[in-house]
Amino acid sequence: MSVCRDLRLYLRVLNSLGMMCWQFEREQCLLQATPERERYALVYAVVILSATTGAFTYAHVQPQRFHLKIYNRTGNFYETVIFRSSCLVLWLLYVCLYLRRHRHMALVQSLLTINRKCVIGSADRQFLNNFILYAALSVISFGNYINGYSRSATDSIALVLSVVVYTYAFLVLCLLLVFFVCLKQIMAAGLTHYNAELCHVIKEIPSYRSRQQISSLNGRQEILALYEGELNECFGLLMLPIVALVLLISPSGPFYLISTVLEGKCGPEQYILMSVTSVFWDVPWMIMLVLMLRTNGITVEANKTAKILAKVPRTGTGLDRMIEKFLLKNLRQQPILTAYGFFALDKSTLFKLFTAIFTYMVILVQFKEMENSTKSINKF
Template identity: 95%
Template sequence: MSVCRDLRLYLRVLNSLGMMCWQFETEQCLLQATPERERYALVYAVVILSATTGAFTYAHVQPQRFHLKIYNRTGNFYETVIFRSSCLVLWLLYVCLYLRRHRHMALVQYLLTINRKCVIGSADRQFLNNFILYAALSVISFGNYINGYSRTGTDSIALVLSVVVYTYAFLVLCLLLVFFVSLKQIMAAGLTHYNAELYHGMSFDQIPSLNCRQEILALCEGELNECFGLLMLPIVALVLLISPSGPFYLISTVLEGKYGPKQYILISLTSIFWDVPWMIMLVLMLRTNGITVEANKTAKILAKVPRTGTGLDRMIEKFLLKNLRQQPILTAYGFFALDKSTLFKLFTAIFTYMVILVQFKEMENSTKSINKF
C-alpha cells in the first residue's frame, strides 16, 4: 500500500512539525486527539511562539547585525522586513492551528472518509508526487539560503538565525500549501466519483449521489474556506513579500560586479533559483482547479438526462436552475480567490514591488554620489 494512502505521510510530517498533532488509526481511518498529542501540540506551540518572538525581538533590537555588506540601506531595510515578517507569520500560523485544531481535525476526518470511499488507488501516486516535489524544493531552498547568506558578510548569529528561520518557514508554509492541494484533489476526486454515478443513468436511486455532491461543494465553500483560507492569507502575503528578493539580490551583487569571476556563476544560479521553490509551490496551489471543473460537469450531465415526465424531471430542472450559475470559489478568507485568476495579479504585484525596490536603491546611490561632491 502506498505510503501516501489516506495522506498518512502528510499527517506524520505535520505531526512532527507540531501543526496537526493527531493519532491516526489506520484500520478505521480515524483521527484522534489523545491527551498525549494535546500536550505535545501545546508544548510545540509554546516553543515555536517563544522562538519566533525571541528572533523577532533580536532583529528589532539589533537590526545592524542583519545588515548585508553587499547591500545598501534600502536592501538592508528590505531584508530586516522579510525576516521579521517570516517570524510573525510563523507565530500567527501556530496560534491559529492550535486554537482551531479540533475544527481542522473534523474537516480532515471528513475528507479522509471521502478519500476511502471515492478516490481510486492511483490518487496515492498523485499525493506522493506532490510530497516529493515539496521535499526536493525544500532541499533547493535550504541550499540557496546557505550559499546566499554565507557570501554576504552577515554577522554569524544573524546568519544562523536567517537560515534557520527561512528554512523552517519554507518547511512549514509549503507543507500546508501542498497539504491543502491534496485536500482539494480529494474533493475533486469525490465529485468525479459522484458525476460518474450520475453519468451511468440518472434515477431516483442516484439522488443520494447528488446530495453527496452538494455536501462536498458546501464543505468546499464553507469549512475548507474557513479553516485553510485563513491560513493561506498570511502565507500568500509572505510569498508576495519575499519574491522580489531574488531579482533584487542579483541586481545588487552580480550585475554590479561585487563578486569575482569564480563566484559569478554560483551566485547567479543562487539568485535565479532563490524564489523558484516558493513560486512553484504557489503556482501548484493556485492552478489546482479540479473542483470547479467537476462541479460544472454535473450540470452538463443532468442537462442530457432524457425526460421521463415524472417527478425526477422537476427535481433535475430545480437543481439546474439553482446551480447553473453557482461556482465553487475558494478564497483566502474572502480577500482574494485561490485560483488561476490570482496568478497574474500576484506576478504583476511582484514585478511592481521589484521595480520600486530598484528605484529606491538607485535614488539612494544617486544621493550618495551627489553628497560626495
C-alpha cells in the same frame, strides 16, 4: 498500499512539526486528539511562539547584525522586514492552528472518509508526487539560503538565525500548501466519482435511476458544501498570511541579482554561483504557490455535472423538476475558494500576484537608485 494512502505521510510530518497533532487509526481511518497529543501540541506551540518572538525581538533590537555588506540601506531595510515578517507569520500560523485544531481535525476527518469512499488507488501517486516535489524544493531552498547568506558576509549569529528561520518557514508554510492541494484533489476526485455514477445510472431503469441520481447529487452537494464552508474557513484563513509572505519574499531574488552580479560586487569565480543562487532564490516558493493556485479540478467537475444532467431523459416525475432546479442553481453559482474573502484561490489570482511582485521589485530598485544617486551628490 502506498505510503500516501489516507494522507498518512502528510499527517506524520504535520504531527512532527507540531501543527496537526492527532493519532491516526489506520483500520477505521479515524483521527483522535488524545491527551498525549494535546500536550505535545501545546508544548510545541509554546516553543515555536517563544522562539519566533525571541528572533523577532533580536532582529528589532539588533537590526545592524542582519545587514549585508553587498546591500545598501534600502536592501538591508528590506532584508530585516522579510526576516521579521517570517517570524510573525510563523507565530500567527501556530496560534491559529492550535486554537482551531479541533475544527481542522473534523474537516480532515470528513475528507479522509470521502477519500476512502470515492478515491481510487491511483490518487495515491498524486499525493506522493506532491510530497516528493515538496521535499526536493525544501532541499533547494535550504541550499539557496546557506550559499546566499554565507557569501554575503553576514554576521554569524544573523546567518544562523536567517537560515534556520527561512528554512523552517519554508518547511511549515509549503507543507500546509501541499497538504491543502491534496485536500482539494480529494474533493475533485469525489466529484469525479459522483459524476461517473450519474453517467452510469442514466442507462438504468427509471425507478432505480431516480434513487441513484438523488444519492449522487446529495453526495456531490455535501462535497461542495464542505469546499465552500469548512475548507474555506479553515484553510482560507491560513492561506492569507502565507500568500502575503510569498508576495513579500518574491522580489528578493531579482533584487539580490541586481545588487551583486549586475553591479560587479563578486569576483569572476563567484559570478556563476551567485547568478544561479539569485535565479533559483524564489523558485521553490513560486512553484509551491503556482501548484496551490492552478489546481481547479473541483470547478471543472462541478460544471461537468450540469452537462451530465442535461442529457438525462425526462420521466414526467418530480425528478424532472429537481433536475431543472439544480441546473438553474448550478449555472448561477460557481464554487469559489478564497483567502478569507480577500482574493480567490484559483488561477485568476496568479496573474495579479506576478504583476504585484514585478511592481514591488521595480519600487525596490527605484529606491535603491535614488539612494545611490543621493550618495553620489553628497560626495560632491
